[in-house]
Amino acid sequence: RVERALPDYEIGDEIGRGGWGVVLHARHRQLGRDVAVKELPTAFAADPGVQHRFVSEARLLATLDHPHIVPIYDYVEREGVCLLVMELLSGGTVLDRLTTAGVSADAACGIVLATCSALHHAHGKGILHRDVKPENLLFTGGGTLKVSDFGIAKVVGGAVSMATRTGEVLGTPAYMAPEQALGRELTPATDVYAAATVLYELLSGRLPFVDDGNAIALLYRHVHEDPVALREAAPGVPDAVSTTVMRALARDPADRYESAEDFGVALADAAGGVWGPGWVQRGGVDVMASGRIRERISQPLAPPPPEEPASAPTTEASGFAGTPRAKTPAPPTVIERSVISHEEGGRGALEASPDELVPVRDLVPADTPPSMTAVAPPEPAAPAAPPEAAAPVPAPEATAPAPTPAAARPPAAARPPARRSRRTPLLIALGVVGVLVGGGVGAVVAGGGSSSKTPTRTTAAPKATAPKVVATVPIGERVDHVGTGRQGVWASDIAGRALARIDPSNNSVTHVALENGPHSVAVTDNAVWATLSGGLVKVEPQSGGNGFKVTPVPVDESLTEVAVGEGWVWATVLSGGLLVRVDPATGTTVAKIPVGASPDSVVAGEGAVWVANRTTPGTVTRVDPTTNGVVATIPVGANPDQLAIGAGSIWSANSGDGSVARIDPKTNKVVATIQIGPGASSIIVGQGAAWVVQPESAVVSRIEPATNRVTAKVQVSGRPESIAVNADGVWVADTSSGNVIRIRE
Incomplete structure (x- = not known):
């Protein structure tokens, strides 16, 4: 079917496979250009809604023109096949580099700086990535970083985080922002959260949350808990860099950097202040940014003055007492390898059908108490009808910000021991996803249940004729x-x-x-x-x-x-x-x-x-x-x-x-x-x-x-x-x- 859909290309072997589809090697017959062809999962490609989104989004994705974004050369929607023809990259992924040779701290910051530049360009065109992770950050043969799979999560799963009717969530839990896990509004701050998670992992060799092998517990912590402080997970990372990363990981999107460019600027300032001029070049990652990020790395900050030691200062060369000379910035720490398990697990998106999918929030009633003992998904229940007199959500100016609910933790005894991959887009058993909202992160929902832990809101009284x-x-x-x-x-x-x-x-x-x-x-x-x-x-x-x-x-x-x-x-x-x-x-x-x-x-x-x-x-x-x-x-x-x-x-x-x-x-x-x-x-x-x-x-x-x-x-x-x-x-x-x-x- 792929050959019939792309008659101008010689279709080669499969070179990759993931939750959003299969990647094939191909060569244009006339141009002689090697390309990568991504084929969306068959069950999704046959769905009219996916086809409609695919054509719409592919046209938008083809407008992305940035040195750190994998370009789209062509797209085809034909006979139930959805194909994207893209640049073929031979330098491997950031995940490959992290799990083999390791990544230095300055290289890690350079990788995420390039990622932020790419994200900011896409956000300016109204496109969110929705699935930023090390596997989607690739290198060319010459070492240039490029971000792939923009918008593919939306094409396959739709506008919100989805689940099967039997209770399995579609998404990549390790990098999923709380609002994404809960099916709420997504903004550029959602991609900022994922990029910060990648940087945390590159700097520390671990994820921001305790990983006990239970993907549901991991999602729960993203929604209800604050991550382990980066300075605790990796004491060698400079405080300025740690502080920048932790702000980008705030649970509330309003507390993060508003844009990917803002995050990139803060990261460039922090890294430049620690490692001095030329830190990007020394890290070995070419960052081809524009705007404010480019300004920061083109004119890096000077290194900070040396700290005064408690004892009598000595010169580094002779050891004699005297006036200390300025110290050069300390070499960045190299994370030798990731300590995270990368084995496949769970049911991949390739096996899902779009007819199974409904929004996560519809399967998670707000008043369900946490239950970490279920392993098999529950029997599907008929959707509850909304209340007859469901109140409208007031206009924006009439609503005060809801307070952040207190963190809660699922009981340790109920965590299943079997490990799941944190990386491939998972379909996660919803028998325990109920903890996401049940633990206290809720919103006023007019049509779908109530919660005893819903935060207090200050609202204007609705009119008698309110819809x-x-x-x-x-x-x-x-x-x-x-x-x-x-x-x-x-x-x-x-x-x-x-x-x-x-x-x-x-x-x-x-x-x-x-x-x-x-x-x-x-x-x-x-x-x-x-x-x-x-x-x-x-x-x-x-x-x-x-x-x-x-x-x-x-x-x-x-x-x-x-x-x-x-x-x-x-x-x-x-x-x-x-x-x-x-x-x-x-x-x-x-x-x-x-x-x-x-x-x-x-x-x-x-x-x-x-x-x-x-x-x-x-x-x-x-x-x-x-x-x-x-x-x-x-x-x-x-x-x-x-x-x-x-x-x-x-x-x-x-x-x-x-x-x-x-x-x-x-x-x-x-x-x-x-x-x-x-x-x-x-x-x-x-x-x-x-x-x-x-x-x-x-x-x-x-x-x-x-x-x-x-x-x-x-x-x-x-x-x-x-x-x-x-x-x-x-x-x-x-x-x-x-x-x-x-x-x-």
């Missing part, structure tokens, strides 16, 4: 999209290969079987349109309530999103940069319109068709439906995911920078930019407000159009990724649980 979760409607194993119209509320059941119609009067569900799993849904007055493999499908109700008529509409393109308006059906082709125009009466494709790179969401109204281009910086393309011509390209923000029309405006939810851009269709200009938070990815306008979804934090925000202010936030469960609205409420598709969540004011 709240009123129902959770099971659809199937996986729901990807939701839409509303005169034909009711419809959701795409990918796993069940069906469209599901929800009756708002009683929340009952009727399924309409299809040949393939649908993705995007558009509901009109007399039909429902959905994208699926091979084109579109049109679903029409039969007279007298006698079922539905299903009509396939072949389109010779791989469609992404669909919309109906201005008299036509419109669908985007993400990989081809096209907008397809379809006659709703005949199902005939009448036009294919080039609209720019990575077209994703599409809406029609206000006399035009509007297409979001998922690039950085992102744009919205305006198409004239009478001429099929592009009349405007409007910059909106990083990675616009979804568009909506309402309140006389076009609205764009930009996941790359967490903003919503409001466009005036009369001027084609952005008239307001509203900051929502990381991952703002889906938006709808209705019931007098704009509603925005943040999948990573499972929050739905309400924007008041009159003021462009966030007036309420509703916490929901799972991983919400699509939203719709009608007179009966706001409807949110939870892709992880297969439910549609209903919100009302």
Whole structure:
């Protein structure tokens, strides 16, 4: 299959294997260039949601151009195969170097300084790594460090840390930040934590937390405990460097360095102050940084003055009493080898199926007490319905910071003796993951349980009409999209290969079987349109309530999103940069319109068709439906995911920078930019407000159009990724649980 997908390459042997896929050696037939080809796990590559994320993220990853990032030459999504063609590196990994020759302290700092430079570049484009670890830090044959696998964890696992329904977590526990383990919002500080963990390990030869062979206990400590101080784990490491590393390992992201560049600058200052000018060069790691990091290493600090000894000073050369001369910086300590076990263990991500995965937080009720005695995962339980009167999370300005809960430690007697690898992305038995939240690290969750240890919050009293979760409607194993119209509320059941119609009067569900799993849904007055493999499908109700008529509409393109308006059906082709125009009466494709790179969401109204281009910086393309011509390209923000029309405006939810851009269709200009938070990815306008979804934090925000202010936030469960609205409420598709969540004011 790989050979068919890459006919221009000679495919060679397997050269690597990990939780995110298999790596093959290949050579371009015409160029003669050797490359590495990463193939995503087969079970994931066949999943439509993974395919969609893969194409979207691959385009973004290909824009990364930095001397410390492994470049992406090409990508292919074809016949259930997802491939990335990358630079082939022959110098091994940081893990190889640590476990064989050892790493000096200055080399360790240089490695992480280069890593910080790469991370800062990617963060500037809205891309988080999510899986920084020694295996993903590679060397070229000439010794240049490069960071690999940017965003692959998101492509495979989605926006939040995931688990199987039977209770196994997907991730690399040894380097996972507390907020990542708990499925909360991820920021650049999440990658800072992982980079600091790598540096701690390089400097000390051990992980920041006691490793007793139990991966669950390790995750528990990341969330609930402070790490062993680096000066205790490695007394030879200078205090300035130790202090810098420990701040980057703070449990609360707000207490860490805000950006990878900030961490890099602090590390460069600490190392330069200890080892003096030229410390980077002496460490043997080429650091090709820019900005403030480059300034620090280009003009390193002078070594500190010598300490006054308690006894009479002597000259180093003669031993006679006299004036001491300045000491040269002490040579950095070399960590001979890592003391961490590296054997494989646990069930790897290659064996997982995306249908098994749900957010970790959904499987870990906040009121579950710590239990370290379970070894086998528990039987899956039906998801609990949210409380009828679940309170909204208040707007940011109304919430005071929660105090850090006291650390707790799992009972030692319950730790299983069997060792697991801390390194490969693990699927960890959730029978003991309940300690993560049960030990005290909690948040106010409107839709999913309560905790007796939830920190006290100071909140503004909600209005009497504050939005709240009123129902959770099971659809199937996986729901990807939701839409509303005169034909009711419809959701795409990918796993069940069906469209599901929800009756708002009683929340009952009727399924309409299809040949393939649908993705995007558009509901009109007399039909429902959905994208699926091979084109579109049109679903029409039969007279007298006698079922539905299903009509396939072949389109010779791989469609992404669909919309109906201005008299036509419109669908985007993400990989081809096209907008397809379809006659709703005949199902005939009448036009294919080039609209720019990575077209994703599409809406029609206000006399035009509007297409979001998922690039950085992102744009919205305006198409004239009478001429099929592009009349405007409007910059909106990083990675616009979804568009909506309402309140006389076009609205764009930009996941790359967490903003919503409001466009005036009369001027084609952005008239307001509203900051929502990381991952703002889906938006709808209705019931007098704009509603925005943040999948990573499972929050739905309400924007008041009159003021462009966030007036309420509703916490929901799972991983919400699509939203719709009608007179009966706001409807949110939870892709992880297969439910549609209903919100009302």
